[in-house]
Amino acid sequence: MSGDTVTSLVHAENATLAYDSGEPALVDLSVELPGSELVVLLGPNGGGKTTFFRALVGELQPAHGTFELESAVAYLPQTDGSRIDFPVSALDVVLMGTLSERRFWQRARRAEKQRALAALERVGLGASAGRTYGELSGGQRRRVLLARTIVGGAPVIALDEPLAGVDPSSAEVIRAALVSLRDEGRLVIEASHDIEQARSADRVICLNGRVVADGAPEDVLTDATLRETYAADLAVISDAEGRPLLATTDGCGHDHAHDA
Numbered sequence: 633m634s635g636d637t638v639t640s641l642v643h644a645e646n647a648t649l650a651y652d653s654g655e656p657a658l659v660d661l662s663v664e665l666p667g668s669e670l671v672v673l674l675g676p677n678g679g680g681k682t683t684f685f686r687a688l689v690g691e692l693q694p695a696h697g698t699f700e701l702e703s704a705v706a707y708l709p710q711t712d713g714s715r716i717d718f719p720v721s722a723l724d725v726v727l728m729g730t731l732s733e734r735r736f737w738q739r740a741r742r743a744e745k746q747r748a749l750a751a752l753e754r755v756g757l758g759a760s761a762g763r764t765y766g767e768l769s770g771g772q773r774r775r776v777l778l779a780r781t782i783v784g785g786a787p788v789i790a791l792d793e794p795l796a797g798v799d800p801s802s803a804e805v806i807r808a809a810l811v812s813l814r815d816e817g818r819l820v821i822e823a824s825h826d827i828e829q830a831r832s833a834d835r836v837i838c839l840n841g842r843v844v845a846d847g848a849p850e851d852v853l854t855d856a857t858l859r860e861t862y863a864a865d866l867a868v869i870s871d872a873e874g875r876p877l878l879a880t881t882d883g884c885g886h887d888h889a890h891d892a
Contacts, residue, residue: 639702640665641666641701641703641787642663642665642688642702642819643698643699643702644662644687644698645662645697646662646698647662647687648696649686651692654695657678657683658841658842660842660843661684662697663843665819669814669819669835670822670833671819671820671822671835671836672822672824674827675844676840676861676863679840679861680839680841680842681839684839685707685790685821689790690705704784704786705788705789705790706784706786706790707781708781708790709792712777719764720764721763722762722768722772723749724765726779726783729748729751729780730744730783732784747785748761749761751779751783754779754782754809755776755778755779755805755809760772769799770797770799771799771802771803774794774797775802775806786818787817788821789810789819790822791820793823794810794822795826835847835848838858838860839861840862840863844857845857
């Protein structure tokens with residue numbers, strides 16, 4: 633990563649994000665997110681990660697304060713509504729990420745197909761471009777969806793639990809792709825419950841209705857901060873050096889941050 637000063641792509645200052653009920657989901661949100669950074673949002677369900685993403689893609693405006701974007705955002709949700717029984721190829725799915733660049737009735741141009749193929753190569757599926765999407769494994773489909781997300785070239789890439797439920801080989805490819813996106817200057821923001829995954833990020837933002845901590849993983853991922861982030865729902869197991877290895881809720885059983 634370069635040490636040069638880079639322009640902030642996401643700017644929030646004292647922002648309050650709330651839904652129609654009026655109940656704030658995130659308060660006092662102040663962050664500056666530049667390019668060339670891999671950021672992990674860490675926190676429990678209901679802590680504000682999805683709310684942050686909704687503001688990021690323009691679905692939610694701040695009730696107070698400022699939440700501004702300086703570039704386009706491409707978003708990969710945790711669950712995708714794509715039908716796996718529809719006879720489309722992996723390449724067809726990736727090309728859906730270029731639809732905004734042409735009229736809906738126009739076919740993809742050669743340059744768009746080349747970019748889509750390059751995106752598939754980036755996630756290790758160049759040789760599978762012609763395979764039917766539904767025939768791919770769950771991890772491969774996730775990689776296709778990542779290729780669809782990045783093919784448009786948006787400077788900000790937002791991903792909700794990109795490694796959840798994928799096989800180890802796909803997880804390794806996805807992780808390498810995200811690092812390469814960061815290295816070429818994009819801002820990569822991913823929501824996660826996984827502490828070990830967060831350790832490999834450039835920056836970790838812990839959320840629980842507010843920013844509990846924001847900084848380098850070695851400064852943020854401490855026992856005290858994780859307990860404050862996950863409150864009473866957290867059980868922490870530490871290694872011999874005192875590093876937290878596991879964080880999981882005891883009540884609902886929905887939030888997990890596991891040692892890989």
